[in-house]
Amino acid sequence: MKKFAIAIHGGAGTILPSLMTPEKELLYRNALKAATEAGLAILKKGSSSLDAVEAAVMYLEDFPLFNAGKGAVFTNAGTHEMDASIMEGLNLEAGAVSGVSHIKNPIQLARLIKEQSGHVYLSGLPAEQFAQSCGMVLEPSSYFYTEERYKQWQQVKDSDTYQLDHSDKIEQGEKKFGTVGAVALDQHGNLAAATSTGGMTNKRFGRVGDTPIIGAGTYANNATCAISCTGHGEFFMRAVVAYDISCLMAYKGLTLQEACRLVVNDKLVKMGGEGGLVAIDSHGNIALPFNSEGMYRAWASATELVQTAIYKD
Ligand code: ASP
Secondary structure, eight states, rough: OOOOOOEEEEEEEOOOOOOOHHHHHHHHHHHHHHHHHHHHEEEETOOOOOHHHHHHHHHTTTTTTSSSSOOOOOBBBSSSOOOEEEEETTTTTEEEEESSSOOOOOOHHHIIIIIISSSSSSEEEHHHHHHHHOOOOOGGGGGGOOOHHHHHHHHHTTTOOOOSSOOSSTTTOOOEEOEEEEEOOTTTSSSEEEEOOOOOTTTTTTOOOSTTSTTEEEEEESSEEEEEEEEEEHHHTTTHHHHHHHHHHHHHHHHHHHHHHHHHIIIIIHHTOOEEEEETTTTTEEEBBBBSEEEEEEEEEESSOOEEEEEOO
């Protein structure tokens, strides 16, 4: 049987069993499983890793517990500004979008930008106009509203804090990053990566994180690996995390595991950058490193049924 595999994440951060109810944990695990299965079904029938990562991310964008699409966090202006990107390892083609407020599935728009705009990256209102010109329907702001996110924002909106997510119990020092992402290898040996986010609660409006930045939050290259990141975006941008891992493999001959460990558990930690990522190499090896308390994650392959995990092992 030809190899194929997929790994996804639903965000990293201070995710502790003590802050979770069994019911909520089940909801998260079921959603992670369903998103992985959506991608896996595409890989199984021999379709592309690009289709698989898009499908998995769309599932999570539609699921309100994650900070992407419906359920995106609020900016300090009380708005939603979503970012997303997608990349194909076969030809290094990529599409990215930032600061959109009316797009149900920003990952779909990122793919449209890759395939139909002649550019890599569009932002804000013009990106929404491009979406409309491609036949996408704009959603009213009310579509993105969830009570949980609103409460989270109320707790921090008059402060300079802009980090919290995933929980309505925001404690001092608690950080949650609910971005979603997926990486996959298909039966043709092609890698792809996709990431989508609402950013960080109470972020300054106009702020763009690592998610739409090719090489920072997302990267895919058939010669090395595919990566989708989640965490404190400012650090992931400064550390050029996704591309750094690919470079360590390409130029230094490190394995996926070694490169991920060096960047996530050493370099980022020294900088103070909290978060994690999902990664896959051209042999189908998967790495799921994080330096936070937990990371919502799931994975599956041609030979392994869907596994989900949340906390540190
Ligand atoms: N990386 C995202 C950002 O900085 C946040 C997240 O991962 O949840 O916008």
